[in-house]
Amino acid sequence: xxxxxxxxxxxVLKTGQSMTLQCAQDMNHEYMSWYRQDxxxxxxxxHYSVGAGITDQxxxxxxxxxxxxxxxxxxxxxxxxxxxxxxVYFCASTPFPYNEQFFGPGTRLTVL
Amino acid sequence: xxxxxxxxxxxxAQEGEFITINCSYSVGISALHWLQQHPGxxxxxxxxxxxxxxxxxxxxxTINIQEKHSSLHIxxxxxxxxxxxxxxxxxxxxxxxxGAGTRLFVKA
Numbered sequence: 001x002x003x004x005x006x007x008x009x010x011x012v013l014k015t016g017q018s019m020t021l022q023c024a025q026d027m028n029h030e031y032m033s034w035y036r037q038d039x040x041x042x043x044x045x046x047h048y049s050v051g052a053g054i055t056d057q058x059x060x061x062x063x064x065x066x067x068x069x070x071x072x073x074x075x076x077x078x079x080x081x082x083x084x085x086x087x088v089y090f091c092a093s094t095p096f097p098y099n100e101q102f103f104g105p106g107t108r109l110t111v112l
Numbered sequence: 113x114x115x116x117x118x119x120x121x122x123x124x125a126q127e128g129e130f131i132t133i134n135c136s137y138s139v140g141i142s143a144l145h146w147l148q149q150h151p152g153x154x155x156x157x158x159x160x161x162x163x164x165x166x167x168x169x170x171x172x173x174t175i176n177i178q179e180k181h182s183s184l185h186i187x188x189x190x191x192x193x194x195x196x197x198x199x200x201x202x203x204x205x206x207x208x209x210x211g212a213g214t215r216l217f218v219k220a
Binding site: 041042043045050090098100101103105108 | 114116142143145152153154155156157160198200202204206207208209210211212213
């Protein structure tokens with residue numbers, strides 16, 4: 001099993017550009033989430049999904065969109081990148097709530 | 113004040129030392145997690161606990177629900193233990209609050 005995979009590993013964008021961060025898991029987990037990690041701060045939840053077709057906002061959703069058309073995939077879209085979105089992004093999945101989460105390797109995004 | 117606070121922020125130890133990292137939280141929890149993030153960036157789960165104590169190899173995690181406090185101990189520390197250790201609280205409603213992490217460096 002590959003676990004949770006994320007692409008790309010690194011990305012540089014210009015302000016105003018859009019892009020999609022990809023996340024996939026092969027463990028048949030219902031629950032998936034996107035976090036961002038900024039220096040000196042804990043991971044913060046952007047969006048999450050409790051199953052295919054169901055998504056909801058987390059703590060810092062502004063500027064991001066998600067969709068969940070399949071159990072495996074949970075892409076995160078940046079609509080119009082801003083320097084404040086420079087961060088490391090982690091995707092995670094878990095089979096149940098309040099359970100161990102499995103994290104992807106992260107995407108380091110820089111917005112100039 | 114953050115709802116999940118860790119101390120210390122940074123810790124340097126000599127190989128072989130006993131290490132303690134502390135986590136205090138101010139919210140009601142259903143479970144508390146300890147995670148490890150290596151310099152390469154990957155995050156792995158070490159423990160999930162809701163009461164008492166858990167042990168895995170040289171790592172021990174304890175939690176005191178009444179005092180809203182958890183500790184992660186590393187016995188006989190080794191340079192390969194150098195990483196960021198993160199405490200995270202499951203508060204219910206699919207909300208997990210993460211601490212800012214403790215950066216540990218173990219010198220050979």
